[in-house]
Amino acid sequence: MRTVWWSKGRVKLIDQTKLPFKTEILEFRDYRKLARAIKGMRLRGAPAIGVATALGIALGINYSKASSYEKLSQELDRIIKTFQRTRPTAVNLFWACRRMREKFQENKDRSLKEIKRILIQEAKRIVQEDIDCCRRIGKYGASLIKKGSSILTHCNAGALATAGYGTALGVIKRAHEEGKRVKVFVDETRPRLQGARLTTWELKKAKIPFTLITDNMAGYFMKKKKVDLVIVGADRIARNGDVANKIGTYSLAVLAKEHKVPFYVACPTSTIDLRLSSGNRIPIEERDIREVTHIGNRPLVPKGTKIANPAFDVTPNKLVKAIITEKRIARRPYRQSLKKLFI
Amino acid sequence: MRTVWWSKGRVKLIDQTKLPFKTEILEFRDYRKLARAIKGMRLRGAPAIGVATALGIALGINYSKASSYEKLSQELDRIIKTFQRTRPTAVNLFWACRRMREKFQENKDRSLKEIKRILIQEAKRIVQEDIDCCRRIGKYGASLIKKGSSILTHCNAGALATAGYGTALGVIKRAHEEGKRVKVFVDETRPRLQGARLTTWELKKAKIPFTLITDNMAGYFMKKKKVDLVIVGADRIARNGDVANKIGTYSLAVLAKEHKVPFYVACPTSTIDLRLSSGNRIPIEERDIREVTHIGNRPLVPKGTKIANPAFDVTPNKLVKAIITEKRIARRPYRQSLKKLFI
Numbered sequence: 001m002r003t004v005w006w007s008k009g010r011v012k013l014i015d016q017t018k019l020p021f022k023t024e025i026l027e028f029r030d031y032r033k034l035a036r037a038i039k040g041m042r043l044r045g046a047p048a049i050g051v052a053t054a055l056g057i058a059l060g061i062n063y064s065k066a067s068s069y070e071k072l073s074q075e076l077d078r079i080i081k082t083f084q085r086t087r088p089t090a091v092n093l094f095w096a097c098r099r100m101r102e103k104f105q106e107n108k109d110r111s112l113k114e115i116k117r118i119l120i121q122e123a124k125r126i127v128q129e130d131i132d133c134c135r136r137i138g139k140y141g142a143s144l145i146k147k148g149s150s151i152l153t154h155c156n157a158g159a160l161a162t163a164g165y166g167t168a169l170g171v172i173k174r175a176h177e178e179g180k181r182v183k184v185f186v187d188e189t190r191p192r193l194q195g196a197r198l199t200t201w202e203l204k205k206a207k208i209p210f211t212l213i214t215d216n217m218a219g220y221f222m223k224k225k226k227v228d229l230v231i232v233g234a235d236r237i238a239r240n241g242d243v244a245n246k247i248g249t250y251s252l253a254v255l256a257k258e259h260k261v262p263f264y265v266a267c268p269t270s271t272i273d274l275r276l277s278s279g280n281r282i283p284i285e286e287r288d289i290r291e292v293t294h295i296g297n298r299p300l301v302p303k304g305t306k307i308a309n310p311a312f313d314v315t316p317n318k319l320v321k322a323i324i325t326e327k328r329i330a331r332r333p334y335r336q337s338l339k340k341l342f343i
Numbered sequence: 344m345r346t347v348w349w350s351k352g353r354v355k356l357i358d359q360t361k362l363p364f365k366t367e368i369l370e371f372r373d374y375r376k377l378a379r380a381i382k383g384m385r386l387r388g389a390p391a392i393g394v395a396t397a398l399g400i401a402l403g404i405n406y407s408k409a410s411s412y413e414k415l416s417q418e419l420d421r422i423i424k425t426f427q428r429t430r431p432t433a434v435n436l437f438w439a440c441r442r443m444r445e446k447f448q449e450n451k452d453r454s455l456k457e458i459k460r461i462l463i464q465e466a467k468r469i470v471q472e473d474i475d476c477c478r479r480i481g482k483y484g485a486s487l488i489k490k491g492s493s494i495l496t497h498c499n500a501g502a503l504a505t506a507g508y509g510t511a512l513g514v515i516k517r518a519h520e521e522g523k524r525v526k527v528f529v530d531e532t533r534p535r536l537q538g539a540r541l542t543t544w545e546l547k548k549a550k551i552p553f554t555l556i557t558d559n560m561a562g563y564f565m566k567k568k569k570v571d572l573v574i575v576g577a578d579r580i581a582r583n584g585d586v587a588n589k590i591g592t593y594s595l596a597v598l599a600k601e602h603k604v605p606f607y608v609a610c611p612t613s614t615i616d617l618r619l620s621s622g623n624r625i626p627i628e629e630r631d632i633r634e635v636t637h638i639g640n641r642p643l644v645p646k647g648t649k650i651a652n653p654a655f656d657v658t659p660n661k662l663v664k665a666i667i668t669e670k671r672i673a674r675r676p677y678r679q680s681l682k683k684l685f686i
Contacts, residue, residue: 020645188635188643190533190557196644204648211649214533214635216558216591220656223593248559250566254601255594292531292557295638300531301539302363305547306554313563 001159001205004043004052006124009062011055015042016160020201031060031079039086041192045161046235046271050092051130053083057100058123062116069108072115076104088283089244089312091236095270096126127163133268133326134165141171141231141266141324142178149175149228152185152218155246156198157233157266167266168231169202171324176208184210185221189246191291191309215248222259230256234267234323241317241334242279247310253319263315266324269341279314287311344502344548347386347395349467352405354398356386359503363544374403374422382429384535388504389578389614393435394473396426400443401466405459412451415458419447431626432587432655434579438613439469473506476611476669477513484514484574484609484667485521492518492571495528495561498589499541500576500609510609511574512545514667519551527553528564532589534634534652558591565602573599577610577666584660584677585622590653596662606658609667612684622657630654 004013007027011034015024026042028034034056037043043052060079066072080097087093103122107115145151151172155161158169166173175182184203189195196212203210213221221227230252236244243249243265256263276282289307293300323330323338330337347356350370354377358367369385371377377399380386386395403422409415423440430436446465450458488494494515498504501512509516518525527546532538539555546553556564564570573595579587586592586608599606619625632650636643666673666681673680 021642187559188533190531190559193643200644200648204645209649211651212635212644213651214558214590216530216533216594217651217653217656219594219597220590220653221651223656247557247563251559251562251594251598254562254598258597258601292555295643296641298639298641299364300536300638301543301555302547305543306552308554308556308560308564310560310563313560313566 002164003048003160004055004163005127006055006058006120011052011059013037013043013052014160016044016198017042020197028059029063031056032082034059035082035086038083044194045156045233046090046092047130047162047167047268048160049087049090050096050270051127051163053093054096054100054123054126056083057097058119061119066112069112072112073104076101087285089235089285091273092270099126130163130268131165134162134167134170136326137167137266137268137324138165138170138174140329141264142174142180144264144322144329145171145175145180145182145229147180149180149182150185150226151182152187152227152230152252153199154187154195154232154249154252155189156194158199158202160198160202161233166202167233167268169199171231171266172208173206176206182208184208185227186210186212187215187218187248188212189248190215194246218252219255222255222261227261229262229264231264231266234265234271235312236282237265237267237272237323237338238276238279238282239274239335239338240278241320241323241332241338243315243320244279244282244284244312245315247313250313250315253315257319262321263319264322264324265320269325269327272338272341274339274342279316282314285311345507346391346503347398347506348470349398349401349463354395354402356380356395357503358385359387359541360385363540371402372406374399375425377402378425378429381426387537388499388576389433389435390473390505390510390611391503392430392433393439393613394470394506396436397439397443397466397469399426400440401462404462409455412455415455416447419444430628432578432628434616435613442469470506473611474508477505477508477510479669480510480609480611480667481508481513481517483672484607485517485523487607487665488514488518488523488525488572490523492523492525493528493569494525495530495570495573495595496542497530497538497575497592497595498532499537499545501542501545503541503545504576509545510576510611512542514574514609515551516549519549525551527551528570529553529555530558530561530591531555532591533558537589561595562598565598565604570604572605572607574607574609577608577614578655579625580608580610580615580666580681581619581622581625582617582678582681583621584663584666584675584681586658586663587622587625587627587655588658590656593656593658596658600662605664606662607665607667608663612668612670615681615684617682617685622659625657628654
């Protein structure tokens with residue numbers, strides 16, 4: 001299963017707002033429209049946003065009419081700015097921009113045609129690397145999971161949140177492939193219901209047994225000792241191991257602590273932002289209140305109701321038992337272990 | 344504002360499934376239909392269920408064709424059984440049945456016509472007592488609330504959950520009436536959205552400022568020190584102070600503990616079940632999975648998705664700072680303080 005990919009001069013992606021009822025493929029030739037699709041969450045999940053941004057930069061450069069390296073470089077700035085305005089919390093987006101810019105600069109002595117080809121190649125490489133990362137995360141993570149475990153996950157950190165396979169769901173899939181007979185509690189994940197719509201869809205495809213619950217049931221099942229571990233993805237991790245992830249993750253981490261349930265985070269190292277000293281500095285996106293007030297076109301509350309809609313929260317490092325990356329499993333103290341991942 | 348009342352040989356109630364968009368009054372002459380309306384949650388909230396049951400028993404007896412006290416007594420058994428099958432967790436229902444049965448037995452020497460009149464009177468008295476209870480709960484509870492407090496509440500423990508005024512919302516309303524300038528965070532309360540639909544509706548009417556949030560945002564706002572206290576209602580409280588209330592209450596109580604935010608419960612003493620030694624013995628209603636899979640007629644997930652839907656959870660006494668009743672504020676150890684309420 002692929003989430004976002006390059007195909008014959010186009011970027012294609014599965015429209016996740018249509019899942020699970022329709023599998024619709026969107027096709028982009030204009031990078032601005034792709035950026036709008038990211039903002040509108042047709043594709044979401046920090047690693048997937050990173051990958052889509054790399055592909056989008058390649059797309060924008062490929063169709064640029066710029067006639068010199070300088071002009072193409074200005075075009076690149078515009079393209080990057082467009083993507084950076086889409087989703088402020090997912091750091092993989094900024095990582096992808098940096099990496100594409102470096103590749104652009106490394107090749108400044110080549111012809112424009114060659115630069116375009118190289119950037120497309122680089123974006124495709126990022127797609128493949130992301131899938132490989134997920135596979136390795138899955139392998140490391142599965143080593144932490146005992147046979148017969150019942151695993152709770154929040155939001156969607158699956159194939160749909162990456163170029164393929166998934167981070168937290170990658171770990172669960174790998175454990176399943178190893179015959180560990182895991183079962184999953186899926187938080188529905190209000191307001192956008194990524195758990196109910198996307199994670200259930202992926203688990204069904206993978207034939208992994210699961211039970212869908214509303215977010216406020218997690219404590220109930222932990223108290224009944226029905227949850228052996230929690231595993232989630234991440235949108236950004238600060239140098240000290242504080243984890244920004246989908247709203248509700250922090251509450252789960254507190255509940256996990258209360259019930260002595262291990263709480264794991266799975267993500268590629270591109271999600272780790274060593275420039276930020278702590279989670280307090282991670283920008284938290286406030287999204288349209290319509291996500292809370294409506295399901296589809298159906299209003300749940302009258303117009304004018306005051307709403308808060310932070311899309312993410314920050315889980316302090318002390319609540320995180322381990323961070324599972326493609327390089328290795330990092331443990332406390334994270335200030336050291338995360339830094340070492342980049343050496 | 345009235346939630347459920349007696350009017351000219353009928354029981355009337357506001358159809359809460361239609362709120363906040365329509366205020367529709369339902370009218371019942373047949374007690375069986377009223378019981379079905381309770382099961383279908385056209386009216387909900389433990390005290391309101393108790394009051395509606397008392398009115399429903401009066402209704403059933405009033406229209407009974409029984410020709411002797413013995414036959415009317417058998418009819419009473421049937422009526423009571425019908426109501427007891429509606430909502431197993433709300434103990435006020437069983438309390439109302441006991442009280443109506445006692446009144447029935449006390450008057451066994453009177454004519455059937457007189458008994459019918461007396462039961463209607465008793466049910467009306469229960470309506471009025473419930474409203475008075477709420478007013479007293481409000482007064483006691485408001486004494487715990489400092490000026491300018493930000494209060495988080497879950498589900499709806501308002502006028503709509505009682506005969507009028509409310510328990511947890513009664514406390515908030517009273518604090519507001521005393522000029523304490525409180526503001527409220529309202530959990531939307533999945534799956535049935537009683538917070539989003541009912542609590543916001545009541546707070547708007549009362550002109551109390553509020554912000555609606557999804558259930559999984561509560562931890563986020565507590566961590567940001569935006570919540571000064573939590574106050575909720577209850578569906579049943581065991582002898583030791585364990586509190587059954589709407590699913591998600593337990594998670595809130597754990598979050599409150601983590602953030603040193605006081606967690607209060609407000610309810611009439613009819614919610615306290617001294618016969619149960621602990622919360623483990625409170626029956627937890629599992630409701631139709633359609634509540635989770637659909638919003639109105641709109642499906643959120645494909646058919647066949649495995650769902651759990653416990654309607655309540657149990658918060659252990661150690662997480663409850665105080666239980667506010669119409670008699671006084673009970674504090675730990677609850678085994679003593681709750682017992683004393685009935686002396």
